[in-house]
Amino acid sequence: MLNDKRLRFIVGHYASGKTEFSINYAIKLVEMGKKVALVDLDVVNLYFRSREKKEFLEKLGIKVIASSVNASAVDIPAISAEVFTPMQDTSYEAVIDVGGDPDGARALGRYKDYIVEGDYDMFYVLNANRPETQTAEKAVEYLRKIEDTARARVTGLINNTHMLKSTTVEDVLKGQEVALEVSKMTNIPIKYISVIEKIAKDLPDNLEGEVFPITLYMREDWMI
Amino acid sequence: MTKVLMRGNEAIGAAAIEAGCKYFFGYPITPQSELPEYMARELPKIGGIFLQAESEIAAINMVYGASGAGARVMTSSSSPGISLKQEGISYIAGAELPCLIVNIMRGGPGLGSIQPSQTDYFQATRGGGNGDYRVVVLAPSNIQELVDLVIEGFDIADQYRNPVMILGDGMIGQMMEPVEFKKPKPRDLPKKDWATTGTKGKRKPNIINSLYLEAEELEEHNKKLQAKYQAIKENEVKVESYNIENADVVIAAYGTTARIAKTAISQLEKEGYKVGLIRPITLWPYPYDEFEKINDKCKGILTVEMNTGQMVDDVKIAVKGKYPVHFYGRTGGMVPTPGEIVEKVKEIYGGEI
Numbered sequence: 001m002l003n004d005k006r007l008r009f010i011v012g013h014y015a016s017g018k019t020e021f022s023i024n025y026a027i028k029l030v031e032m033g034k035k036v037a038l039v040d041l042d043v044v045n046l047y048f049r050s051r052e053k054k055e056f057l058e059k060l061g062i063k064v065i066a067s068s069v070n071a072s073a074v075d076i077p078a079i080s081a082e083v084f085t086p087m088q089d090t091s092y093e094a095v096i097d098v099g100g101d102p103d104g105a106r107a108l109g110r111y112k113d114y115i116v117e118g119d120y121d122m123f124y125v126l127n128a129n130r131p132e133t134q135t136a137e138k139a140v141e142y143l144r145k146i147e148d149t150a151r152a153r154v155t156g157l158i159n160n161t162h163m164l165k166s167t168t169v170e171d172v173l174k175g176q177e178v179a180l181e182v183s184k185m186t187n188i189p190i191k192y193i194s195v196i197e198k199i200a201k202d203l204p205d206n207l208e209g210e211v212f213p214i215t216l217y218m219r220e221d222w223m224i
Numbered sequence: 225m226t227k228v229l230m231r232g233n234e235a236i237g238a239a240a241i242e243a244g245c246k247y248f249f250g251y252p253i254t255p256q257s258e259l260p261e262y263m264a265r266e267l268p269k270i271g272g273i274f275l276q277a278e279s280e281i282a283a284i285n286m287v288y289g290a291s292g293a294g295a296r297v298m299t300s301s302s303s304p305g306i307s308l309k310q311e312g313i314s315y316i317a318g319a320e321l322p323c324l325i326v327n328i329m330r331g332g333p334g335l336g337s338i339q340p341s342q343t344d345y346f347q348a349t350r351g352g353g354n355g356d357y358r359v360v361v362l363a364p365s366n367i368q369e370l371v372d373l374v375i376e377g378f379d380i381a382d383q384y385r386n387p388v389m390i391l392g393d394g395m396i397g398q399m400m401e402p403v404e405f406k407k408p409k410p411r412d413l414p415k416k417d418w419a420t421t422g423t424k425g426k427r428k429p430n431i432i433n434s435l436y437l438e439a440e441e442l443e444e445h446n447k448k449l450q451a452k453y454q455a456i457k458e459n460e461v462k463v464e465s466y467n468i469e470n471a472d473v474v475i476a477a478y479g480t481t482a483r484i485a486k487t488a489i490s491q492l493e494k495e496g497y498k499v500g501l502i503r504p505i506t507l508w509p510y511p512y513d514e515f516e517k518i519n520d521k522c523k524g525i526l527t528v529e530m531n532t533g534q535m536v537d538d539v540k541i542a543v544k545g546k547y548p549v550h551f552y553g554r555t556g557g558m559v560p561t562p563g564e565i566v567e568k569v570k571e572i573y574g575g576e577i
Contacts, residue, residue, distance in 0.1 A: 015231050015400050046255055046398070047340075047395075047398035047399075129228055130230075134228070164401065164402070166402070220559075221487055222486070222562060223401075224402075
């Protein structure tokens with residue numbers, strides 16, 4: 001994680017699990033003693049956005065930057081000017097949670113000047129249990145469309161294939177096959193295998209990519 | 225078919241296409257816009273038509289037209305948009321046309337908010353349009369049930385020539401869960417020999433209409449509608465219940481709120497409380513009879529909703545004064561927590577297990 005670039009953009013297909021990964025990643029960074037900013041650039045989703053966890057994350061010492069309009073139920077694509085802070089202030093380690101699909105990635109265009117080849121990482125979150133990214137061909141198509149809109153290249157893949165709280169090792173391994181195929185087709189390495197804690201230890205240890213155990217912060221007790 | 229992860233709104237679209245729906249007319253509104261987006265992308269691939277109308281009123285009247293021509297057709301919206309459609313829904317019910325209408329409810333009244341609510345219970349079950357008509361109202365509690373009810377909903381609509389409404393709160397539209405697509409139990413569906421498909425010179429024209437110029441005729445039409453509603457009441461009630469034979473307190477809740485109530489019940493059981501659940505799946509026809517099965521020693525019924533107590537009336541009708549009826553609700557887009565329901569149940573217990 002510490003070898004990742006200072007600016008980490010998290011992109012992917014709609015509802016692939018970007019927000020859960022972003023939150024977990026930011027928490028791990030702050031636990032390592034880093035100065036962390038989590039930027040919620042999601043102008044596509046209206047429910048289950050990382051800004052809903054703002055209070056919890058700020059208690060942990062993470063700076064959360066989201067809409068310039070301070071209301072949980074805002075339905076307008078208003079992004080705070082404060083997003084520039086972690087882009088410009090190099091003392092920050094930044095995790096930028098981008099909205100789903102090419103539509104969501106459009107918000108990145110504004111920050112083109114800061115997305116300099118070699119200075120950033122852009123992680124593509126892949127969930128092979130989502131109908132639109134079940135095959136490598138479809139997943140690559142999405143990846144390329146997001147790159148085109150974002151005007152930036154993906155630097156790493158994250159296999160985040162899950163079935164929520166009932167994820168099995170088989171789900172992860174099925175996703176790993178798709179991710180390997182995507183990796184072969186695009187020459188982009190698999191950086192992480194993001195998986196709920198309880199099954200992380202059951203994964204075989206020869207997989208490409210670092211196993212990244214996550215806690216589901218966005219799922220309430222009563223959700224499956 | 226293997227399970228896939230889908231968000232509620234997308235799952236509605238996929239289920240509708242699975243059910244043979246080829247026409248969607250609508251107008252975007254949060255929190256259901258993923259559904260028209262999905263249909264805009266997917267319907268052209270199967271030779272269907274997605275059309276974004278200029279307004280909700282236009283959309284529901286396009287549904288009237290397509291259904292009159294015999295098509296499987298649907299529309300969807302969220303609370304304020306559904307209010308706009310009421311006139312069309314009354315016309316559709318009057319003309320006896322089958323269709324599926326999806327309402328992914330948000331906070332109200334007026335524009336309210338984009339967050340989840342269940343504040344359209346009255347509108348859905350009592351009818352927001354004019355006249356003595358009824359709409360079958362299905363209230364799914366998870367995404368799999370949502371898919372199953374969308375598929376079956378089209379069949380119910382065709383069987384009775386009546387609009388069917390899927391009533392989901394914003395959570396149901398936005399939440400992601402595993403789903404698979406299964407065939408519903410087959411129904412003996414009548415042929416659509418009433419549809420305006422062209423006479424080809426071989427029969428008298430079919431006329432789709434809700435206007436009657438003779439009082440006697442309109443009264444006859446109303447009697448026919450009432451007989452149909454009676455048949456729906458007898459055949460189509462759906463309900464899930466849990467432990468009502470032994471419970472000291474029974475919770476009545478539907479949709480997302482019922483899910484939260486289930487979590488509260490399992491917490492209460494660990495502490496020794498005996499709590500049951502009645503979860504209406506059809507809000508009209510309402511499962512009144514299920515409440516007759518509640519044991520005599522029950523201390524009271526707790527209705528939980530994301531509104532200020534709209535289902536309480538039906539619960540009171542169902543229990544006929546036999547048990548006190550309590551209420552707990554949140555509004556404005558706030559979702560009750562299991563802990564809040566636990567506290568309320570303990571209050572009804574009055575400190576004694």
